[in-house]
Amino acid sequence: MxxxxxxxxxxxxxxxxxxxxxxxxxxxxxxxxxxxxxxxxxxxxxxxxxxxxxxxxxxxxxxxxxxxxxxxxxxxxxxxxxxxxxLPRDLGARIPVYEWLMFQMGGFGPMPGQVHHFLGLQSEEDRRYGLDRYMKETRRLYGVMDRRLGGRDWFADELSIADFAIVGWVWRHERHKVDLADFPNVKRWYEAMMARPGVARGFEVPLS
Incomplete structure (x- = not known):
C-alpha cells in the first residue's frame, strides 16, 4: 500500500x-x-x-x-x-545509529537552521551577532562529523537512517557558508551519499 x-x-x-x-x-x-x-x-x-x-x-x-x-x-x-x-537488529549495533540520529535532531539541524534564519534578517547588526554565534557552532558540528567519518564510510557501522537524517542538512552546506573542502571526510561521505540512486531520487521530491 x-x-x-x-x-x-x-x-x-x-x-x-x-x-x-x-x-x-x-x-x-x-x-x-x-x-x-x-x-x-x-x-x-x-x-x-x-x-x-x-x-x-x-x-x-x-x-x-x-x-x-x-x-x-x-x-x-x-x-x-x-x-x-x-536499523541493525543487534542492540549494540543500534547504539551509533541512535547517537548520530539524535546528534542530527538535536544539533545538526537546529544550529544550521539558525544560520538560515539570521541570513534572512534585514538589520545588519542583528545578522552579525546571530551569524557569528551560530556559524561557529555549525562549523564545530561539521568538525564533529568529520572526525567521526575518519576511516569509516557511514556514521554507524553500516548505512542507516542516521545517514539519511544528516544528508539533508549537509546538502545545505553552501547556505551554511561552509566549504566542504574544509571537512574532507564529510565531503567524501556526502559525495558517496549523493551518488546513491535512492538518495538522488529522494532529492527530486518534491519538485517545488
Missing amino acids: TIELYTWNTPNGRKISVALEEMGLPYHVTPIDITKGAQFAPEFLKISPNNKIPAIVDPDGPGGKPVSVFESGAILLYLAEKTGKF
Whole structure:
C-alpha cells in the first residue's frame, strides 16, 4: 500500500523522501507549501500536531490499521522498524545509529537552521551577532562529523537512517557558508551519499 508523504523542499523533508527511496517503499507526495502557511491548515494539523513538515500517513500501519507519524526522526525510526532496513537488529549495533540520529535532531539541524534564519534578517547588526554565534557552532558540528567519518564510510557501522537524517542538512552546506573542502571526510561521505540512486531520487521530491 502507498504511504502518503506530506513534505516540502527542506532538509527535514528530504530525509524522508531519501529514506522511502532507499527502502523501496511506494509513496505519494502531497506538497505542503510552508511559504504560504499550508502547514497551518486544519486538515494537516490532524496529521502533524506541531504544524511542521514532514509527516506521513501509512495505510498499512501496525495491525494493518492506518497510522500517521510526524517529526522526521520518529518517521525514520518508524520506517526502519517497519521495513527492517537501515536499523541493525543487534542492540549494540543500534547504539551509533541512535547517537548520530539524535546528534542530527538535536544539533545538526537546529544550529544550521539558525544560520538560515539570521541570513534572512534585514538589520545588519542583528545578522552579525546571530551569524557569528551560530556559524561557529555549525562549523564545530561539521568538525564533529568529520572526525567521526575518519576511516569509516557511514556514521554507524553500516548505512542507516542516521545517514539519511544528516544528508539533508549537509546538502545545505553552501547556505551554511561552509566549504566542504574544509571537512574532507564529510565531503567524501556526502559525495558517496549523493551518488546513491535512492538518495538522488529522494532529492527530486518534491519538485517545488
